[in-house]
Amino acid sequence: MYTQSLDVPDGSAPTLAAVPAGADALQTRFDEKIDADRKIEPQDWMPEAYRRTLVRQISQHAHSEIIGMQPEGNWISRAPSLKRKAILLAKVQDEGGHGLYLYSAAETLGTSRDQLLDALHTGKAKYSSIFNYPTLLWADVGVIGWLVDGAAIMNQVPICRCSYGPYARAMIRICKEESFHQRQGFESLMVQMQGTPEQRAMVQDAVNRWWWPVLAMFGPPDADSTNSAQGMRWGIKRLSNDELRQKFVDATVPQAAVLRVTLPDPDLKWNEARGQHDYGAIDWDEFWAVVNGNGPCNKERLANRVKAHEDGQWVRDAAQAHAAKQRARALKEAA
């Protein structure tokens, strides 16, 4: 799932480093590759700022996948049937897998897994704001699949063409698996909408709570996205936040009609002249409050993550000790 077009600065302001001799030729060759839409691979020379931006964006994306296991994981033990439980387990396992693909991609840029995890656990690194909202009802699980994964797909498909090879390849793998995530969510909601009035009301309630945070997932409006132009120049970003958000709204409105749910925006209407939907104002103060740690679940999500990591330490130690013992035994037998 789950990036948000949110390449949120982590506090370390970009600084202009001294340019080493010969860097001009390297920079020119790099620019030519980008202009020709060719891929940059780990061993290739790249500007420091490009490397830093990628590490930040890919690791934020990886962290989002890992933290994103929690809101749905909340419902695994309470899924309404064995079928739904198996589906949900598979989906949450996918999120974990996506996090691993992405951590591997980020590591090719020269940052270690431990450094990446440490940045998450100390709160230095960001992850998608959307996972700081609670999953109050079973319907929330369906809505996450339909809307959150739907928004993520919108965001991620263009990243399959990202200029950095390992990131693009990881995204291709991820996008192949995402379609299942969105479809299972939509189908689950269709079943609930055929249920009792109370069940339909729960679906509507979940849609009401998730709609606006999902629109905010695409990141700040283009006018306020200072990093966007550079990301586009580097071929890391292909479509602007507002373009992606508009595509998502236009794709989602007819889906909501099929489901017979209402999207909670009185200003949402078809604009004949633009050939697109108009939609209401997004509460950016709320978005930034959540990004900066003050959403409903930020503390809980991070605390759970840190606890899981610490609780797993003895397992990692034991695996390493076992491997060391096996190696020593093999050496002895060979001697």
Added chain:
Amino acid sequence: MSNPNKEWPLWEVFVRSKQGLEHKHCGSLHAVDAQQALQMARDVYTRRQEGVSIWVVPSGSITASEPDDKGEFFEPMADKIYRHPTFYDIPDEVGHM
């Protein structure tokens, strides 16, 4: 006991998607040893029957060509177009050759 803060070694994963095809690089992962690397590769890279066989190789064991040598390493082949079948004009009446 080994240093608990030490990262698990990195492995490159190659998957054969079906019998008769070659193994193809599909990503990397951290694992303590080869056996664990295989199990993790199964879980991380073949959740949807993407493979019938997996190789794992310690990343440090791979020797790669240097990107800086790309010119002198690969370009000598660029002017040897006579190594390609399309270099030769054959009359149409010969048919497929």
